Amino acid sequence: MTILGRLIFACLLLTSVAHAHVGSKDVYEQTTAGPYKLYITIRMPNVIPGVATVEVRSTGAPITSLQITPLPLTGEASKHPPSPDTMKPSTDDPAFFTGAVWIMASGSWQIRFNVSGGAGNQTVAVPVPAVAISILTMDRSLGIILALLGLFLVVSMAGVVAAAVREARLQPGLQPSPAQRHRSLNAMAASLIVMALLVYGGATWWNVQAASFSTNIYRPLQTHALLTGNHLDLTVQPFVAQNEYRSRPASDFIPDHGHLMHLYAIRQPGMDAVFHLHPNRSGSHFLLNLPAMPPGQYNLYADVVHANGFPETLVTSITVPPGMPASPPGPDDAAGSASPIATGELGNSFQLPDRYIMVWDPPATLTANTAYTFHFRLLGPEGSPARDMQPYMGMAGHAAFVKTDCTVFAHVHPDGSAAMAAVMLANPAPADAMADMPGMTGISHPPGVVADPNANAVDFPYGFPLPGRYRIFVQMKHNTTVETGIFDATVR
Ligand SMILES: [Cu+2]
Structure with missing residues (x-):
């Protein structure tokens, strides 16, 4: 395909990866809170629940403490913020702060910043859309290792059951009778069936969970x-x-x-x-x-x-x-x-x-x-x-x-x-800050x-x-x- 053809092809496929904006999930905001000036970068997780990392560069009045709280943007839950997390100032640059918050559910969220410094306390919030945009997949080699370990567990469990039935009540030095050997083989077969059912049930549960998660994308x-x-x-x-x-x-x-x-x-x-x-x-x-x-x-x-x-x-x-x-x-x-x-x-x-x-x-x-x-x-x-x-x-x-x-x-x-x-x-905005701009009636x-x-x-x-x-x-x-x-x- 020519470069032009490939471009057109890519552009026709574009609807599959999208976001608030398209393919641009991180939030960059330049905001003022009273005398404080903050350049905020919020790197949203690809999966929800997930961790959003937050970086703040302060260019206004000096900041002594910066706290962050994630909470829904609207509704009852937005009125009950959890206890805030304190952002860490960088050791080489005291005006640069980093922190992380858990986003527990998909939807319309905000991160609230409580800013403290010599010029008093201020609060400012940045809205963040929280959505899952990918499914975390297991690394193939890790999957093979775990499958082999699982098989080892199942086989050893059957071995333990068989040995227990055959020899648990045997006097030291005696050999198990043919009847005991026979019972032990039956017990091993039964335990393999039970464990196969458990593994099958687990796999079904996992697939149902994975399918429901994929509809969250x-x-x-x-x-x-x-x-x-x-x-x-x-x-x-x-x-x-x-x-x-x-x-x-x-x-x-x-x-x-x-x-x-x-x-x-x-x-x-x-x-x-x-x-x-x-x-x-x-x-x-x-x-x-x-x-x-x-x-x-x-x-x-x-x-x-x-x-x-x-x-x-x-x-x-x-x-x-x-x-x-x-x-x-x-x-x-x-x-x-x-x-x-x-x-x-x-x-x-x-x-x-x-x-x-x-x-x-x-x-x-x-x-x-x-x-x-x-x-x-x-x-x-x-x-x-x-x-x-x-x-x-x-x-x-x-x-x-x-x-x-x-x-x-x-x-x-x-x-x-x-x-x-x-x-x-x-x-x-406070009521007195409403401006009557053409086309923006009722908006601060x-x-x-x-x-x-x-x-x-x-x-x-x-x-x-x-x-x-x-x-x-x-x-x-x-x-x-x-x-x-x-x-x-x-x-x-
Ligand atoms: Cu615009």
């Missing part, structure tokens, strides 16, 4: 796309589990930075056209009249957040035919284009259609599973910093990190990779809002989950224009 809600003319109809199917707690409806979504759904459409395989759109809900359908789009196959990544703060990225695809009719884009919709990934890496300075320039100041090296702050700036046509900046959907910028084989998709904000709606559930003022027209730079905390090639789509707004800068990254 997370899959995003099934989503089907139907394109008629330029009318897109996304049908979202609820996930119904025997255990009601694990069910996920398709009708309980809450607005996340002003919209029930944030839909990224990325043309395949070149990733050379991207659209950030906002369909409207009608029952279990999301509807949208598409703007002008170049023809081709598009992967759709739709971010939604359930009422309990559990975020999901729904994945499907559409084929846009040549000459598709076009509707005017919505006020928050944005589009961008670049040369296809196969034609080589884009530079760190991206020329926008209105002659503005978006610049990426990349870290010196990029390695997988490392927490970074991604820094972007918007320059005017003369190359000086843009002076007409506006918040885009309440924030200084929005970024999507997408692996070129489609196995990773993460929609990240200046606060981090957690869904903004879940962050707000985890950190309810999101952190990270830019009100300064000269603030032409944005930071995104994030870490790539896997080595490979990625395309980064960054959106910033100036005046009434939403700009989409596109950059390439190779991660080792």
